[in-house]
Amino acid sequence: MQSIKKILIGIAFSPNLKPNIFEAIRMANMFGAQLVGVHVGEKTNKKQNQLADLILEAPKLKYPIKTVWQKGKPVDVILNTAVNEKIDLLVLGALQQENLYKYYVGSVAREITRKASCSVLLLIKPSVKRVKCNHIVVNGLKDKRTTETIEASFLVSKALECKRITIVEEISQKEIEVKVSDDYSLRKANINKEKLKRREDSRVNKILGNINTEGISVKIQSIFGKRGYSIGHYAKVKRADLLVMNAPSKTSILDRIFPHDIEYILTELPTDVLIVK
């Protein structure tokens, strides 16, 4: 994700339509990108008018919005549009569990997230008024996609004027190798942890060497926990505004039964999540 030129948003005529549109328009303006809206369903005058009214009410767009009306299966339509329009970023809204401050990704959005060819931004709380993004948490795990993800997080933070990024390395229990059972093995495990931390830090610092970090306070934090889940937990504890993650390499039906990495995040969104592809 070198730059963002085209942003796709799904338009459903739900109560959330207004905040969704406002959020997308602001996003498009901040990135200097064109907004593409896709509606899965019939094109009626009523819908068209409603949409036009909203756009009039919203902040002015730098580039005019393009709307696609198409009937079919939502997943297919949105994915096809993303490919046809050469979309860089797809924006989806999350759902909230009743009476709970917990958010999850609906089944349709989840399928789109898994199959999308572009980066996906999942918003838990789109709002009409702008809520400033203050803190971005990005994964720094050892993966070939990580470099691109970290670069993307800086791109986003510059566009959103966010001044603080935390790069989180998730160190899994297996890597420590020593199992803690008494004082001696505890000491050994802690020495190993320290070593791993230094190794991970130097790896991330290498990536940061090629990025212009001026004006942004960057922190590297190692956490110990289950990969994919813990970073969400960390983002929640630190009350981050955006979590940036690698796209999963491949997911099969087994991954959904035994969730890992991204699947954890999809069942319980800690905050807004950007999945970089």
Added chain:
Amino acid sequence: MKKKSAINTFIGELPKNIFSGFVVSLVALPLGLGLALASGAPPISGIIAAIVGGLVCSILGGSNVTITGPGNGLVVVILSAITILGEGDMYEGYLFTLAAIVFSGILMFILGILRLGSLSNFFPSSAIQGMLAAIGIGILAKQIHVMFGNLGAKGSILELLYFIPEDFMIFIQTNDQSVFYAGSVGVVSLLIMIFYSKIRNKYFQLVPAPMWIVLVSIGMYYYFEMFSINNYPISDELMINLPDKIFGEFPQPNFSKIIDYEFISAVIAITLIASIESLLSIKAVDKLDPEKRRSNINKDIRSLGIATVISGFLGGLNVVTVIARSSVNVNNRGSNRSANFFHALFLVAFIVLFSNELKHIPLSALAAILVYTGYKLASPENIKKTFQIGSEQLIIFLVTLFVTILTNLISGILVGILTTFIIHIIINKNILLFVRNLLKPNVLMFEEDDKYFISVDNFSSFLNYSKLKSKLDQIPETEDAIIDFSMCDFIDHTVMENINSYSESFKRKGGHFEVIGLDGYKSGSKHPFALRKFVIGKPKDKNLTITKRQKSLQNIGDELRWDYKAEYKDRIEELTDFGYFRTRQINKISNTLSSKQCTLFDIEFSEGELIAKQNVKATMMYIELKKLIPQFTLDREGIFEYIIHFAGFKDIDIDHHPDFSKRFYLSGKDENKIREFFTDEIILFFESNKYYHIESNEKGLLILGNERLAGVKEIKALADFGQRLKQIIS
């Protein structure tokens, strides 16, 4: 060099370990004989288990001051195994059970290798308590008859209990000399057990109570033999039966039933109880260890497994770690595993040298020791304690207790687990909380400012406690740890109890362990181990329990002579003037610590509206100022989180202080007045202290660290910072 000094300390400590081993063996001898008898096995089998356990576990074990041998928890399981497998013939049953013991030893060894030492974490505390009480009642119900000189009592536990008064009357009215004397020895022995700890005589206390019983009953025999004209009144069948050649012929385990259903379930029950008893004991003994070492639980389980297999082949019972004998060891200054080894050697010596004397112990005397042990396990004290934790714990306890008595141990503990789970669902009125989050790795740990921070999500109960435990075990007890439950909707008694024991072990080893995020949770009782449930909104005061954190806040208040109040307030008027709270809605304020002008408090506020609403809990400080100062916010350069409401104002640089200007972001309306206000002294103060977010609204100052609840140490630091700042300003 280091190795040599280790050997030197070992040799140096040898004398006190030999002594300690000797004292322990005095307890182990009567207990071993008694436990074996109560299990329905030949008395010597208990001694064999103690000897094998002492020799094997002292060499292969992973703990330091524990003593191993036959355990009281196993009495009931082994007795039922012998009865069921023998189908009437106790000796045949014993041989079959030996085979089951060998298998359970193998299973224990495998558990140790698979590092399943944490298996016992999956059992709720109250259910285990209930099960242990049931075992106690089982032992008591059977042995009290033997104590009264009646060997023939048979039937279920309830029947046995029912016949106790009747049996007592028989004992009093009997014409049979043998029964009367045996019963009297039993009753006297029981009195010795009960009043032993109350007699404060140095010489009397040198010999442990069970050994007194042995000495008194053997003494009685020799009295009749040598001085009395009467014959020894107690008949042979009421005396202990030891083989003549103890180390000559060992009974062979009979493996012919190993595919029977009864056999398999006996193996499972024996293994279950043996591992639970050992794990509980190891955990408890670690707390007693004066050198504060951490036991290698899995290594210990492995060695217990090996010892059990060997013991089984030699005709002995299971080898488990036992708490009572271990604490005798610690009290007599045993310092390493050699004490366990010597206890075994002394037992061998006793058996070889005094086997003739030992034959003069009446069964009723040993039964008295067991009645006392059984009573200890099932004492009403335990029920009272459980009830204090909460009425729901009492339900779990009683259900487990009765199911165990009426059926067997395995069904008992299973029903106990199920009951606990159902009660948790009822309390939360929510099954999805558990179902949805059961498998999620809900514990996050990271290091921050040299502190370990652990956050627990969703719920924390016996079901997922092992996840929390594995993280907690990785923190050296000499460090600082903060565990935050504020994202957790429900915490059960098992977790609270374990957390408490962590906090104790941190305290012992010089670290600091703190629980935050529980204030204001609804709990079943005022007990510190009671379960906690999150309630939305302002809780009613009567349901509140003071948490440990609140107690420490009270202490800080006493220390600083500040006034502490735990109760809830809706708001502090002055706060709403601050820019920080212009976009944030204050929900409730609690735990206020205040002196004349400074107030420290926990605050819960929400950000955003409706769907975007988010509840935040944090600790802050407010200082009222006597003079007016300019409005400003001061923050660490680069963190723009808090000052969005001052958007439009620039960073104010103070002349001649480039370092301050570089490190801090200062903004406000009236630049000139602010420059005037920030004197060299104030700037030096900020430069040389920890970063806080500080905001002034002309009349007062708002100071906050992280946007989360602060631990006790952090609160002290904040209070100190605020006071010094106040002094400098005024």
